[in-house]
Amino acid sequence: xxxxxxQEFILSNEKHLCDKPEKLVFHGSFETKSEMSNVLxxxxxxxxxxxxxxxxxxxKDDFNLLEYDDVLTEESGFFKTSGVISLEDKALAINIAxxxxxxxxxxxxxxxxxxxxxxxxxxxxIEDCESxxxxxxxxxxxxxxxxLQKKRxxxxxxxxxxxxxxxxxxxxxxxxYILKYxxxxxxxxxxxxxxxxxxxxxxxxLKSIIDCNIGDELHKLKLPKLFINAFDDKLMKVYxxxxxxKLCINSELITLNSGGHMLxxxxxxxxxxxxxxxxxxxxx
Numbered sequence: 001x002x003x004x005x006x007q008e009f010i011l012s013n014e015k016h017l018c019d020k021p022e023k024l025v026f027h028g029s030f031e032t033k034s035e036m037s038n039v040l041x042x043x044x045x046x047x048x049x050x051x052x053x054x055x056x057x058x059x060k061d062d063f064n065l066l067e068y069d070d071v072l073t074e075e076s077g078f079f080k081t082s083g084v085i086s087l088e089d090k091a092l093a094i095n096i097a098x099x100x101x102x103x104x105x106x107x108x109x110x111x112x113x114x115x116x117x118x119x120x121x122x123x124x125x126i127e128d129c130e131s132x133x134x135x136x137x138x139x140x141x142x143x144x145x146x147x148l149q150k151k152r153x154x155x156x157x158x159x160x161x162x163x164x165x166x167x168x169x170x171x172x173x174x175x176x177y178i179l180k181y182x183x184x185x186x187x188x189x190x191x192x193x194x195x196x197x198x199x200x201x202x203x204x205x206l207k208s209i210i211d212c213n214i215g216d217e218l219h220k221l222k223l224p225k226l227f228i229n230a231f232d233d234k235l236m237k238v239y240x241x242x243x244x245x246k247l248c249i250n251s252e253l254i255t256l257n258s259g260g261h262m263l264x265x266x267x268x269x270x271x272x273x274x275x276x277x278x279x280x281x282x283x284x
Contacts, residue, residue, distance in 0.1 A: 042114030
């Protein structure tokens, strides 16, 4: 679809004011002449002191990697809206930008917020998407989940930057992990103390998660699915993975003993083992 058509699609939704479609930011590419399979990677915006470089490198060792960069896309001004943009609508825009790779088979690996995008992208690419790996996913809004997300919004609105970041890291990482890397977390937070948190867009993103019940869509998808979570995830509690696995045919659930919510950082090596084992079992 052309850039003009994408712009018309966004504007017709009335929730969006679209800048230039080419401002959707991707890193890497799918390949057709390579023996390696293609992977679309969808990661959350938040990162701790160690980031996700190691995780991405280990994926790239065995797969052609295309990563959608939600951070740089937002900074580019692509999505401008006075209201909350749903994960489904955002996925539709991403999907149109993926038209250049239409017909190329790929797998989706998604984490946290990316699980919402990944679910809708898999739905919109039934013929090309061969499997879906969801790390630290949620099923649907419930009282506990909604309360947690609303608390994050309240902290965002009321706390100074350093205190807000500390509250986020305390939720996203296990107490043991933060204690083990206390110096690294302290330095990471100090490096961000003069950076203002984008309250408006962050609040919209958190509300879009509350509004998205991915289990309603996942159970309709027949492609192979792997759910990975951790017993000590304080945000997307362990029961979300169990509920999703029960809902979905052709699915597998792996629950790690520890690692909190940010498994791509805290349990990188173990995570990669399970991901590659799953994809290899599909003959990919």
